[in-house]
Amino acid sequence: MGSKRKLCQEFARILKGEGSITPEGVCLVQRFRNIDFEILGRETQSPLVNPQFFTFEGLDRCGNALNLGETVLLEEEVNPLLTELRKRDILVTSIHNHWLFEEPRAMYMHFESVEPPLDFARKVRAAFKKALCI
Template identity: 40%
Template sequence: MSSFADICKVYGKILGGNPQIIDGTCFVFLFRNVPTTILGQETRSPYVQSFAFSFGSLDCRGRSLNTSESGMFEGEVNSFVRSYLKNNVSIAAMHKHWIFDRPSIMYIHAQSIENPIRFALKAREALQTLRFRKFQSAC
């Protein structure tokens, strides 16, 4: 059986980021560096177009709670959400964080209880629907 740290490393590799374990939770953060303005001011803040994925402790069947928050352009939302839904990943919330942002960015929260590697594969498939797929890792 693989250790939690080993599973976290594979999870990060699938998503294309550097995983971190904090308080028993595996996190992977990705960022896009696409020009965006908020209140007319250009920003390249990682908070604006960030993608966060995580999973926690595994149950006896190797499943965990998987969560994600993904910031994307409005025109990317439908295909991204469709990808998650066809793979039985629940959409928990869809909303904006910023007002007066250009282009307009929406944030999608998703969740599932399943093997984290399966979730990472589903998340990667959803990420592949985005127009701008050049990501940077947090570390």
């Protein structure tokens, strides 16, 4: 478990988030965007509104894992991030909203790959830097 913990911490460092290993053995990295949203006219900083989550699990003997990601986006950030993730062979699987009556419009993007987790982390970081300047 020590080498997986070390890999998870490096995954988290690259993604600039907090990493932990769940009881099921999934490496989970969390971070939260600093976007001021209102829902139903009320300001919110809820972690349900501003999340970025990244995971990997099922590391095989070749070093590949199932890598998953989710991020909140402003409406105008959707296409630039979609383009940058696709350029890096990361599959975008969903773009949707979670809330009604929010300002500004909050969209959520899910993406995935099967590859070495650190490769996924580096690709995601580069895509975010290029598309979102973060």
